[in-house]
Amino acid sequence: MSLTEEIKEFALDLGYSRVGITTAESFSRHIEEVKSRGVMYDFFVKNPGNPLNGSEVKQLRPSAKSIISMAWDYSQKSFPRSLIGKIGRIYQARCYNVPPDRINGMRYQLMVNFLKQRGCQIGHGIFIPERWAAARAGITTFGRNNFAYVEGIGSFIVLSSIVIDEELEYDEPTMEIGCPKGCTACMKACPTQAIYEPNKLNPRRCIAFNTLFAQDGNSEFITSHIPADIRDKMGTNVYGCDVCQEVCPRNQARLKAKLLEDEFLIKKSQDFSLAKMLNMTDEYMIKMRPLMYSYIKEKKYFQRNAAIAIGNLGNRDYLSDLEIAMNDPEALVREYAAWAIGKIGGRLAKQVLENKYAQETADSVKKEIKTALFEA
Ligand code: SF4
Ligand code: SF4
Structure with a gap:
């Protein structure tokens, strides 16, 4: 078995739904796209941590050769009805930016350990544009709502990747938009018209962005202020927003499927209330x-989001x-x-x-x- 085959088999054995491999070449189209959006993305482009540098992998790590991209299907179990429209599914699923002492963080760590055991040199700390890497590695196509879609699953996936210095066998890219012709359901359903053109999002108008990123000190271009016209349209979303994925025909099979219940989430949902969050x-x-790893560190932002949700009720x-x-x-x-x-x-x-x-x-x-x- 080749190293490529071994890596793919191990990733699938860990439970990843798809694994693909691409080169460590620049994600130049991603860089161009982000830069072309002007002030909408200044918080990202001008971030002192230079996250866009991660799109030029070889500039950060000249020895890098390959990127292994993996998709985890986070909607294998159902989500409690009472949390839908309040906390985004990806956060309920505890699979995004999780610490390594949790199961979903450990899975990634096991993958890294496996590669090291096979003698691979790992490029740590490189901020890869995951959706672009996954499409170039042939495991996803784009949706007009900007999400990445795995055939047969949908967009309720979380992507992660690992940069290594070894050359592998590369997959055929699938950079296309995989949506049905003429569909614009996500754009029509977005409460704030944040998707202003197919595949173009104004993050400043996105509910998810506002619930998570509108914090003082995150960037000189962002504050904790959420404009009144956005607040009005946030509904009861306190952490993320799934509207443009919920209406998507590419997600309907999964949304309508009878899935096992998640006992952990059922228990948490019984503890959840907007009044307690306020x-x-x-x-x-x-x-x-x-349920809410990573983005919000201070409770005042949860409280602000709960106040908006209560006002909208x-x-x-x-x-x-x-x-x-x-x-x-x-x-x-x-x-x-x-x-x-x-x-x-x-x-x-x-x-x-x-x-x-x-x-x-x-x-x-x-x-x-x-x-x-x-x-x-
Ligand atoms: S996450 Fe919500 S607000 Fe953001 S683009 Fe999708 S529907 Fe619009
Ligand atoms: S709602 Fe339609 S246009 Fe939007 S991502 Fe889904 S299939 Fe594509």
Whole structure:
């Protein structure tokens, strides 16, 4: 058996659904695309960590020869109904950017260990554009919603790759768009029109991006502020958004399939509530952490997202929770709680806002309260 065959067999044995191999050549089209988007992607292009450098693998590691790309199917079990539309499936599945002491992190580590045992030199810490690598390695095609699709599975996959210095046998690229002719269902369904052309996304308008990345200190080009017109359209999404994948005909077989239940998720879903997230304690954050690895480190951002979700529900039963949140030590939480109270509206809401305005000291919160009073 050749080294290529051994690697592929081992990856499949670990449970990866597809594995393909491509060269370590530059992802020049990806670089051009990202650069052509101007201010929409300045947070990425001008990031001090230079993530775009990962698209020039050989510049970072001249000895690199091959990229092994693997797709993990994360929708093999079902997702609790109560978490759909709140937490993106990929985060519920605990398979994205996971630490190595968890099963999905360990799988990747086992792959690395295997390659080392076979004498391969590994290129660590290179930020590979995973969707481009997977298409070039022949395991996915693109969707017009920008996601990568594995034939027979759909887009509920997570991609990971490993750079090695050994030459292998390379797969035929599948760089094409695999969507049915004329389909634009994802573009029509996107609540914020973030997909402004096929395969072109404005991340600033994307709900997933706003829930995860709108944090102070992430980049000089990003703040914790979520524009009001986006907040209105976020629905109850507090971590990610799956709308453009849910409507996709390429995902319907999996979405309609009768899948086994995930006992862990069922248990977590019983603990989940927007009210608890709004007035989140440290213990609650630890409890829900496995569903929300990686992007949000400070609980105030979960609280902000919960306030927006509650505001969009428009349910007066949450007014007392929002009133408590108006006493939160973080001005950000008070701002978004005020916005949510204004969205719910009515006499009681106005009364709460007026009382809080009299006590409030932060200008940013006072400004939100004034706007909310106008809306209420
Ligand atoms: S993740 Fe949500 S907001 Fe972002 S493009 Fe898809 S549907 Fe639109
Ligand atoms: S909804 Fe249609 S256009 Fe969009 S990704 Fe799916 S198949 Fe492609």
